[in-house]
Amino acid sequence: MWEQVLLTDQLHIQMNTRHQVLELTLNHSQKPASTIRINHSELTLLLHTLLEVNRQFRGD
Numbered sequence: 188m189w190e191q192v193l194l195t196d197q198l199h200i201q202m203n204t205r206h207q208v209l210e211l212t213l214n215h216s217q218k219p220a221s222t223i224r225i226n227h228s229e230l231t232l233l234l235h236t237l238l239e240v241n242r243q244f245r246g247d
Contacts, residue, residue: 189202189203190204196214197213197214198213199211199212199214200212207226208226209224211223211224
């Protein structure tokens with residue numbers, strides 16, 4: 188069962204805990220929405236990558 192996690196004008200995130208899948212949908216004003224489904228291990232890699240980007244932005 189899909190559960191909505193985040194909904195903004197540009198981003199829609201929902202998760203399926205039973206199958207451990209996260210779905211990210213990016214809405215573009217002039218293009219059709221793009222959807223990506225990632226599993227738990229891919230989500231972990233994505234989180235580590237985003238944390239590293241955040242550190243770079245802060246200058247750590």
